[in-house]
Amino acid sequence: MVVAGIVAGGTGSRMGADRPKQMLDLCGRPVLIRTAEAFARHKEVGHIIIGIHLDWYDEVKSLAEKYLGSIVTVTKGGSDRNETVLNIIQRAKQFDDVGEETIILTHDAVRPFVSERIIDGSIKAMDKYAICTAAVSATDTIVVSGDGAEVSDFPLRSTMYQVQTPQTFRVGMFEKVYSGLSDKERAEITDVCKLFHRKGYEVGLIEGDRRNIKLTYPDDMAFAEILYKKNFR
Numbered sequence: 001m002v003v004a005g006i007v008a009g010g011t012g013s014r015m016g017a018d019r020p021k022q023m024l025d026l027c028g029r030p031v032l033i034r035t036a037e038a039f040a041r042h043k044e045v046g047h048i049i050i051g052i053h054l055d056w057y058d059e060v061k062s063l064a065e066k067y068l069g070s071i072v073t074v075t076k077g078g079s080d081r082n083e084t085v086l087n088i089i090q091r092a093k094q095f096d097d098v099g100e101e102t103i104i105l106t107h108d109a110v111r112p113f114v115s116e117r118i119i120d121g122s123i124k125a126m127d128k129y130a131i132c133t134a135a136v137s138a139t140d141t142i143v144v145s146g147d148g149a150e151v152s153d154f155p156l157r158s159t160m161y162q163v164q165t166p167q168t169f170r171v172g173m174f175e176k177v178y179s180g181l182s183d184k185e186r187a188e189i190t191d192v193c194k195l196f197h198r199k200g201y202e203v204g205l206i207e208g209d210r211r212n213i214k215l216t217y218p219d220d221m222a223f224a225e226i227l228y229k230k231n232f233r
Helices: 031-040 054-067 081-092 116-125 171-179 183-188 192-198 218-232
Strands: 002-008 045-052 072-076 103-108 131-137 161-170 203-207
Touching (some): 002 081, 031 045, 031 054, 045 054, 045 081, 054 072, 072 081, 081 171, 103 116, 116 131, 116 161, 131 192, 161 192, 171 192
Parallel strands (some): 002 045, 002 103, 131 203
Antiparallel strands (some): 103 161, 131 161
């Protein structure tokens, strides 16, 4: 059994819209629904659980029922990303076919172009790793700056990767790691892979895709429409 957990609790303020970015239209359907459709098409995904801010809960529930049916369950998001993931896991465990060994792929609601290859690779990586993440090699030179005004270091570009989602792990493993965190760690670390790494687990890398973009700014929506029309029509 594989579960897709779609993290959709953010407000998307950088998009500058009057609705969260996951609720914006992408070629006739909200971005969130397009993202969920990518997982619904995969043969191994048995449940899709969306963690959404309560302000949008009813609307998302209605949209999920309309476009995707019973494969999707909607639950409330948390105060931060990790709490939303925890809420998704707690909801998943209410299904009879979900247990501690169940694989869960947690994914940004605003990455609607996740591919079957990435999903396949993420599931397969669970044979080797406690957690893995999709990532692509950095193409730009990356610099480090402590104050945002001056460069303090030039890391070797060939060792730099840009992390995407999904981030994949087993249900019981997340609960084990999360329960062992201090309040300070929970507040400081907002990325699931960082949580596992902090606790000494190896984080596997799955080859991502440059089309697996995160929709953040208004120009991203225009690009997403081009990608969607090219790949899905």
